[in-house]
Amino acid sequence: MATTVSNMTSSDHHADVVILGAGPVGLTIANYLGQCGVDVLVIEKLDQLIDYPRAIGIDDESLRVLQSVGLIDKVLPHTTPNHWMRFLTPKGRCFASIEPKTDEFGWARRNAFIQPQVDRVLFEGLQRFDNVRVLFSREVTDFSQEPSGVVLHMKKGDAPVETVRSRYLVACDGGNSFVRRTLDVPFDGKTAPNQWIVIDIANDPLGTPNIYMCCDPVRPYVSAALPHGIRRFEFMVMPGETEAELSKPENMRKLLAKVLPNPDRVELIRQRVYTHNARLAGRFRVDNILLAGDAAHIMPVWQGQGYNSGIRDANNLAWKLAMVVKGLADPSLLDTYELERRDHARAMIDLSVTAGHVLAPPKRWMGTVRDGISWLLNYVPPVKRYFLEMRFKPMPQYTRGALVAAEPALKRSPVGRMFIQPKVLTEDGRKVLLDDAIGNRFAVIAWGTDPTWGLSAEQVATWKALGACFIQALPSVQLDAGTVAPDGVIRIGDADGRLKEWFGNHPASVVILRPDRFVAALAIPQTLGAVCGQLGKVLGARGSAAGGRVSTVGEAA
Structure with a gap:
């Protein structure tokens, strides 16, 4: 190449x-x-x-x-999965810990890299x-x-x-x-009043895993274990301090003395001052x-x-x-x-600003209130789970755009949300993640039925012209029934029962996925043709139908 x-x-x-x-x-x-x-x-x-x-x-x-771009196997060796985040009071008590252990998208939710x-x-x-x-x-x-x-x-x-x-x-x-x-x-937006100095050290002198947000009212700092034995420290830069001053050996030693018993015995990789915007x-x-x-x-x-x-x-x-x-x-x-x-980018900005205020409150009295409230809430199981499972993180959900919106009466619709990625069995017996069975394309996935049954021949042709695939998801044991998949349909086995659980939680048996794995639309076999027609209009999509004529995706034969 x-x-x-x-x-x-x-x-x-x-x-x-x-x-x-x-x-x-x-x-x-x-x-x-x-x-x-x-x-x-x-x-x-x-x-x-x-x-x-x-x-x-x-x-x-x-x-x-x-x-999705075929590089995950080369990336994973440079990550640490399940990298928990813990907030500590000035005395070292953990008042909030973020430890999500679910893997609905196929990978650990928090990873260091x-x-x-x-x-x-x-x-x-x-x-x-x-x-x-x-x-x-x-x-x-x-x-x-x-x-x-x-x-x-x-x-x-x-x-x-x-x-x-x-x-x-x-x-x-x-x-x-x-x-x-x-x-x-x-x-538009704001620039934080305080800068932070980032220090990366080789041959981690602490060795403890995870990341610690230390809410010291004098000088908040972060201590993070990274892959390949690297430790990162981040310290708030106080008013009047400069990068040049902080980078002097004697001042660097003072900073590291807050976190290490021997600040002289470190292998410094680099340091850099950042402004948070x-x-x-x-x-x-x-x-x-x-x-x-x-x-x-x-x-x-x-x-x-x-x-x-x-x-x-x-x-x-x-x-x-x-x-x-x-x-x-x-x-x-x-x-x-x-x-x-x-809108989602704005939500993530707001979350990041809030987390910064938890680490370094604008007023010292706010830190005292934070510590007292957090101590009490740690004994309320629903609140503790809320932090442990990272439920506070706004997940992307699109209500407008390249999708067919669900009926208003359907609460918590999966339309506009990222679809799960469980392990599935292929017809040749391999156990793979769902995306590896789909590829980077649209996918029409039906639970138990023929995903092309509700479509006209021309609709099938036009979606295939877009590179879409049609998938029939079955309980894994049914792959051995000896039946033949409909023409042009890929069959997969629900290896761990998670696809059945997903479809069982929603009033639809057919899901249309976009190439970015977000749910574009839901249907049942009898409504699939109409839903595909709506989605085609929303996309403004075109594909070569059988016979070479160009038609809008979803157009009736």
Whole structure:
């Protein structure tokens, strides 16, 4: 396969999609589009991937996305599953512990990781694709939009200006996004009054697992065990302190003396001062330009959701871009990206700000109240479970967008929520995670029945033209009944009974999944044709029906 890193001397470049920024969000989108055969150009201002300390928490949703781009086996060795978070009082009492042990999406809900190592996996994953190129050391100087797409100009040092033409530009260029600022998109929110210094140490001098949020009223700090024997400490920077002062050996020793008996005996990797912001872009799309990751929203680190929110953006946007670029959907589908992602990004910002106030209350008396209330609530089982199981985390749920909304009377509808990922049995006897049986595509999954029964022949053809698969889910023992699956239908066995439980909890026996694993619609066999028709109109989707005529997905024969 062709190498993804390019030193092309031509002054002109062309791509279907240009991604500005080789961070985790841009690299994830590039990997997904690469799998779909979309021509992608990634432009990075720096001369290499960033290697300084950044995110340390990756959740189950993000791992599922990395699974979808075929890189999960290379990522997992750089993670620590079931990485609990514990809040401690100044005297060391644990007043709240976050220990979610469910795995409804196929992976542990909280995991430690070291971001540069996973970014490297994502970057190297691009080498699989001839249709993806990466250009380092390029600074975009200006851009403009035309009816056919976006034109950019960029420079590499003293070399001649290079011109790039693309249909779409995805700006993943960080919280200080050049693209967002040039478009004059508001970035409203607040900047925290205190900075924090992050210190990474090799050969962990503590060795204890998990992450501890130490609510010291004098100087709050965080102590986190990371993979490969690395320990991270984060200390609040007090008024009047500077990064230069704190980085002096004698001051670094004073900080570490709070947490280590021998602060001189450490192997320092690096330290860096961060400012915590909570900001949200006023728009995520301006014609053929889309904002993603930190360019669209930034948040404090306290729930580890900045990185994960960016990966959610990638998961939501990439499949829509692929459909539009390949002519399978109307460009209006891209409007659903902001419609679906913006409110949830705001919810995660609010959660992160709240967690920061728990760690470091704005007023000292608030910490005393916090400690007293938490001591009492620890003895109330429902409250304790609420924290242990991480029920406070707002899960993405889309009520508008690329979906067919459930009836208003149906409370807690799964439509717009991520579908579960249990283990399933394939017909050849393999036990795999559900997504590995589906692939990156739409899926019509029916419990016990033929998933094509309620569709016309033309509907089946048009959904197949979109790459959709039809799946019949059965109790595993029924795979050995000797019956033959309907033509074009994949049969899977419900290995652990979780699919049966899911369908049993909802008034529907057929679920339509989007490529990002969110539930697009529910039906029963007798209503499936009508529901698919509605979904096709919402998507503005098109596919080649039998006989070559182009028809709207869901159109009756």
